[in-house]
Structures are given as structure tokens and as C-alpha cells.
Amino acid sequence: MTDTLNTTNAAQAFNSRRFRKRLPTPGKPRPSLLANTWVLLSVIVVLVPLLYLISISFMTQGQIASGILVPTDPAFSNWSNAWDSAIPRGVLNSLMAAFGGAILTLLLALPGAWAIARHRTGGKALSGLILSPWLLPPIVAIIPLLTLLRILGLTNTLEGLTLVYALINVPVAIWLLDGFIRRIPVEIEEAGRIDGANEGQLLLRVVTPMLAPALIAVGVIAAILNYNEFLFATFLTQSQESQTVPVLLAGMLSERVQDFGRIAASSLIAVIPIFTVAVLLQRYLIEGLTTGAVK
């Protein structure tokens, strides 16, 4: 219990106090020049590739080949070409599959996560096995999954991909939710029971509201994983109407004429929406990762 409470403190500290103003934290080591330099270096290492991508997105192929790093004469055509291609459609598809899948994942995972974490339903076997699908590369599973989608009549549709995303993230979601559920004081649930709520009502009216931040956190993580997924998307959505943005981007690499600038602009168009979501919801995202992944 102390352990989990600590994590909460930590997450709160991470999210608020420390970053607004520096209070004298007990036991906090003194800042050092070395540490500051290292942090600065890390930020540079993270940012330089991204800035380079932005830079390329404003260059023509000739400018790139001539070995300049910052375009003197920005070529905006890359962006307009990328915008007029299938990319925006792909971004929409990706967003729909990502968030649709994430919401479904939560619906499927929450009751199970609660029963497993609180009531040990399914015993050790279930809690031990639940993460097993995540451990291996999912490639060969494509054949059975395709058969499944065919039975449901969802091959080659965005709905089919959404369903697959919903399923593949259930194990991860249960695993991440576990830490949050354990943090809910048992007394609150007991109080609900004494008030006459059955387990379904308890889950719906007591547990779910308390888990709202956790659900957002895990939902965002699932959505990001979905948005970035490539392998299933290649095989489950071939038609232009349903292709997601990673598939479109990978396809651009085998085009018969190379256009780094347009690929870079398209990549950025793909990245911007999910960056926005992540930055807006970063409080949840960080808490989901830190509370869920390390328990």
C-alpha cells in the first residue's frame, strides 16, 4: 500500500509542484552543472532529428542531394502535395481506428481488470497469462485473425481493423489498469456493498468514476499504440478508403520516384495530430505509464 501511495505522490509531484516552482524538497540533491549539461544534450538529441525532418519537408530533392541542412528557399509544394494526397484521409482513418479501438479496449478490459486485481477471479493462471500475447511478434497470428474477420464479414474495413486493435490492447490495458485499481481504497468498495449495490452497480457507479483519470490515461496509451501500428494495418486494410497513415507512409518508400520532401511533409502531417493529443493529455499519459507499467 505504501508503495502505491508513493507512486501517486510521485506522479503528482512530477505533474505539478516540481515544474512550477522549486520548493525545497527534502533529500533532493543539489543541481549540478554536469546534470544540467546532460539534460541539455538529451533535449538536443531528441529534437535534432525532428527538426531535421521539418527541414527536409521544405526542401526539393535537389536541395537535399546537394547537402544543405536548412532550406534557404523553402519549398512549400511538399506540404501542399502531401495535403492533396491520400495522407489526410489516412490520418482520419488512423484516428478513428486508434480511438475507436481504445474505447472498445477499455470497455472490454475494465471489468476484467477489476475482477482480476480485486477478486483474483481466474486465479494466478489468468493474471499470469494475460500479458502473454504481448510477448511475441504477432506476425503469424495474421492468418487466424484474417479468418476471424472474414467470419465477421469485416475484412478490409476500418471496422475490422478497429476491432483487432480493440482486442490486441486488452492485455496491455488490464496490465496498466492493475496499478490504478489497487490504489482505490477497499473501504470505498465495501461501503458501496453495504449500501446494497451489486457488483455490476459497484463497478459502474463506484469504481469507474474513481478510475476516470486512469481510463483516460490507459485509453491514450492504447490510442497511441493503435495509431502507430503498422503490420496488422498493412494486411487488414488494403483499400484506399481504409488505409491508415503508417501504411500509406511505408508505401511511399517504394514509389518509383523518390521524393524525400513530400515523404517528410507527409510524415509530419501524420505526427502532428497524435503529438497534439499526447501533449494535451500528457498528464494522463505520464501517469498511465508510470503507475501502470511499474508496480
Next chain:
Amino acid sequence: MTQKNHSQTRTRGVAVTAGTSILALTLAACSGASGAVEGDAFAGDHEGQELNILINASHEGAGDWLAEGFEEETGVVVNVTTVPYDEIASQLTLDQQSGANVYDVSAPWYVSLGDLAADGSIQPITEFVEEHPDIDVDDFIPTIWEPYAYVDEEIYGLPFDGDIHALFYNTEILERNGFDAPPATWDEYAEQVATITENESDDGVYGAAVFGEQSPLILGASFANRLAGYGGEFLDEDGNPAINSPEAVASLEALEDIWDDALPTPAETDFGAGNSAWFAGNVAFIENWTDLGVRSQDPDSGSEVIDDWGVTYLPRANAEDDPRASLVAGFSWVVAGNTDNADLAQQFIEWAASTEVNSELLTALPPTGIDPNRISSLEDETYGEEFPELQEVNASTLHGALAWPTGQNATEAAQILTDELAAYLSGQRSSAQETLDTVQAEWERLLVD
């Protein structure tokens, strides 16, 4: 199903319309010659139906063109799905195997026909071809016909895109470096490439772009070009692998000779990288499909080498050898194994493989990337007028050509060869002979029962 519905997405309105009007003219012209009755019966049958076709992404232009044309003629809506060239066979197989059966027609690499047939992903069309003399099998370029159509004794495909490589050269770069003629032999080629790279690589200009990315259609093609030039074969007359022959070893060594002088780096040079360098005027030579010529003359493709290029046969071992074509890529029309629409699918592929359509595709703008599949389209007048050199080079397919092995496991065999070539060229193998001996052993396991 949410397929790309062509009639709703006319992104290339003007160009496609232009193409269609030419097509309409041609159709009008030939209906006069070869029976308007059949065309009408054709149209009545399937009005309002749909046909789903799966093709290579680089055939997208051709796909749009065909969809428009076929709808015009028959009222059938053609939905075109494109995937990267190396995924057609697996996507089609998964579609058929899972029972989704979305696709009716596809155009895979001809080498994969054997595996597709073995898995039931495509269906034989022998009877259909035999019952329809209009298909005029004898008009297909003979060296193309056999490998592109047959799996054992059954016909599974009709040739769509002939796809041989020719040697393109940048006349300006050659002139600057004092070469007044392109090379006739692979030795001369290596020499010219080395000279040009030495003179101009500091300015970003190289002797050649060599397709060397580890894919059968890329690195495999570069090797096959040399194997054709050195007079080698993939299989001997009895169908046994002959991939460790002296000719094959010479071919691999010829590839090695220019590896370090080529546009850096060959291992990363795929179609995009190579073509871009060519269009930018940064390489003197590129072995490429003959349709590169059409694109090189098209300012909308971003070509900066308009009128600055020439094309010739691929080099040989000796200057006096006859030029020999190498069927490096090449795509065939096939009918999906489980389609409910087999009749319509057959009619579509008959139409799409016809002289008229092939001739139109050869010179259509924007370029469709299609090469001749028939003698009659190869000899087409418009093609000859607009691209006489391309016509001449393509004519080399008439005198014998080198084709990849086909049949079951052929795809894997091509992949293994490609992997070993790449391993040798990146320094992971000790000698060319040893490398190809390994391939020979694998091929004997895969291709000989």
C-alpha cells in the same frame, strides 16, 4: 466493401479523360474491323456489375486508365486496389485463403504464378483461352508468353506488362567525359562508369545508378541483366538449376566491378533512389524498364533530362554478341481462385491484354509504366513514331530472352538468390563461385522434386 470506386475518385480528371477519348477512338476504329456485335453483347451482359482488381502500386496510372476504359465499354465499375509490388502475391493469397474473396482479378509478378496456383489463389484459364481465338495467343511475344502464362501444362495468366530492362544513358554526361558511344560490353560499361565517377563524383554525379536493394525485382533484376548479357541461364534445358555456371559467376563479378563506383550506395538504391538520380541528371547510366524513356520526356514527372538521353540494348559479354532481353519484372493478368465473377474477370483480362489496350497504354500520358506484351503492340505505329529507340530495344525480346524460373517455390528461389547476391556484394561471402554454389544447392532443393 469499401473499395476505391473509380467513378467517384477522378483525381486525374483531365489526363484520364484525354486517355479515354483516344481509347474511344481506337475502339471505334477496331469495332469496325473486328465485329461490333461482340462489343455490344459484352456491354449488355455485365452492366452495373463491379469488378475488384489488385495491382502493383507502380501500375496505379494504368489501373485508373483501365478502370475508366472498361467502364466506358461495358458499364462495369472497376475498383482498383494498389499495394507495393512485392506484396501482391501475399495480399491476394491472404484474401483468398481467409475466404474474404474480395478480389476478382490481379496482376502479380509472373514468377509468383506457380505458388499462387499451388495454393489455389488463382484459377486456370486454359479452357477460356482455347475457346477464345480472339485472344490471339500467337501474337503475344513468344519469349514472354510461356513464362507469363503457364504453370506446368495449364494457362493461368495473360501477359500484361512485358517489362524488360534497357540501358539508358545521359548523353551530356557521356560527352563531357569524352565517350561518344554507350558501351556494348559489360567491361566497357564498367570502364565508363569508373571514369565518370572519378571525374565527377565530387559534384554529385556518378557513372551509374545500380539497382541493388535486396529485392528480387531490384537487385535480382540487375543480376539477371548481366546473366542475359553473358549468355547464362537460370535453368538448363532440362529445367535443372544452372545458377553456378561460369556465366553466372561472371555476371556476379560484373556487378561487383561497378559496385563501388555506382551512386552510393547500390545496396540502398531502389527504384525511387535510382530513378530520382536519373531524372535529376546525376547519373550517366541506369538499367531500367523501357518505359523510363516515356517518363524522361515528360516534364510533369519532374524530368530534367528531356532530350538529353539515349537508350540502347543492355551490354553483352562481347560486342559482336546479339542483344538478349532479360525479363526481369513482368506482370501477368490472373483470375482469382475463388471469385464469383470468373466470367467477367476473364473478359476483363482478355480486354486488358489485348493489342489495342496495350498499344494505348504504351504511350499514354501520364506514363503508365507498361511495356509491350504483344508483337502487334510492339510494332504499333504511334509507339514507333514517338519512341523509336524504345521500340527497337523492346524488339530484342523477339529473339529470345532470359526468364526467371517459374512454378512452385520460384518466389522463394528468387529471394534466396537475391539474399546470397546481397551477402556477397556486401562482403559476407568469400567468392562469387562459392556464393552461387550455395544458391545452386538451395535451388536444387526447392525447384527439383
Next chain:
Amino acid sequence: MAVPSGHPGGSGGPRRRGRFTARLYHRIFISPSVLVLLVLAAYPLVFIASAALTRSSLGNPFQEFVGAANFQTAVSSPAIRDSLALGTGYAFGVAVASTALGTVTAVALWRSLHAGAFVRTVLLLPMIVPPVVVGILFGFIFSPSGGLLHTLIRRFTPGSGTFAVLSDTTWAIFGVALADVWEWTPLVVLLVFTALLGQQPEIIEAAQLDGASGYQMFRHITLPAVAGTIIAAFMIRLILAFKVFDLVYVMTSGGPGSSTQVPAFLIWRSALQNFDVGIAATITLLLAIVVTVVTIPVFLITKRLRDD
């Protein structure tokens, strides 16, 4: 106690029945999860096991029972053995690099003045970028025709030859690894940093009163406090690295030669390019064995550290 109306006259008192219905609810609650396990684990596992024991092509699985023939082929194939060895080395290399860099960065962040919201946001970005885009991006960086690395090398040492990371048999895997480390090290930073902030202040104060030096504090108080987190982060990183596919697919296609042919890529190629699902399934099982064997020790250490 709530008693569902649909259960009149059941045996036992209301309390017992309540427990019974509660358990029923729990069973219903876990049923979607169990279903998911069946669909995502059991069904593919049966498929993979069956495919591994039969001659199976992509379009026509389970043609005939071949026993251990696929395993013999796989075990005696240098390509497959090399791939599994490469995959294991890659996973450990990348996981160690990410964990070490991530931990150092987290500690630096902890001891830095500038760990503000901006830094936090920046450090989040790489793991949100789709791996396909990371691959494209590092492909640009390593491109021998005008890439960032090439341009910088040329600028500082004019006249030097071409340095093409991704077409060099030795360096290509490091190129992929660098992209991988770039993408996922921030996760380690985040986890370890949060653990550092979550240390119990009382213990640290007590240690300070005892006159522990900065290094001693770190070595004996801070490090043990976050060791569990570091190992957990290492574990997550290890498994992500074992599964790497997208980066290889985009950056090198397994080449040059077989120098970046990691297991996930080899499985994909066997099944979807060469149509040999039997071998692909066999490699998947072998990989499962390798992953299990190498992760069990790590897992046990994690558990011990957590229980302490």
C-alpha cells in the same frame, strides 16, 4: 446485501448467495478478457503449433503432417540460427543502452535546474512518433545522398568518402538500434525519474542526518530505491526490442545481406514473401523459447527486488 430477484429459493443464507452472485458477476467481468486470450493467444498458438508440425503454405496451411521436420530444418539453418542470435544480441544491446542512458538522463533530470514542462514534453515526443516515421526519419539521417550524417561528415572533413551506415554489414544493425534507442529511451527516463521523485523523504533525511555523502546517499539510498523500477523498465525495453519489425522493414529490409535480419522480420519474410508458413511458425516457436529462456532470469531478479 443485494439479492438478485431471479434467484428465489436458493439454498443457503442471503450472505452466501450474495457471495455467489458476486462471483458470478466477476466471472462475467473477466469473460471478455478470457475471450481475448482465446482469440489472441490460444487460437494463434494452436494455429502456430499446427503449422509448425505440418507442411503449410500461406494459402494452403496444414497440407500434411511432417512431425519435427520443420524444427530440424530450422535448427540446422544458419540463416535462422543467425537471426535468433542477432535478435537476442540486438534486444540485449538495445535494452542495456536504453536503460543505461535512460537512467543517467533521469538522474540528471532529477539533479537539474531545468527539468521544466518543456523538457518533459520534449522527452515524451520520440515514443509517440510512429515507428514507421522513426524509420523514415533515420533513413534520411543515414542517407548517403544528402543525409544529415553524410552532410555533416562532408562539411567537417571534406573529400572523405561516402559513409553509408545502412548499407554496411557491420554498421546497419547499429543504425537500426540507434533509431530504436532514440524512440524508446524516453520511456525509461520517465519511469525512473518518477521513481526518483517518489522516494520516501524520511529515509533520505535520516541518511542526511547520519552525515552520508552525496555519492554514498546515491549508492546506498537512491539506487536501491529505484532499482526495481530500472529492472522493470529494462524488461519492457527488452521485449519491445525482441519484437522489432517496423524499423527494420522501413530502414534496411533485413539487409545488407542478412545483417539486420531480426527474427520478427525473418518470420514475416518466410510467411508472407516465401509463403512458407510452416517454417515461419517454427521460427515463432523457437523465438518464444529464446525469449522465455532469456527473460526468466531478468523476471526473477525483478521479483526479488520488488519483494525486498
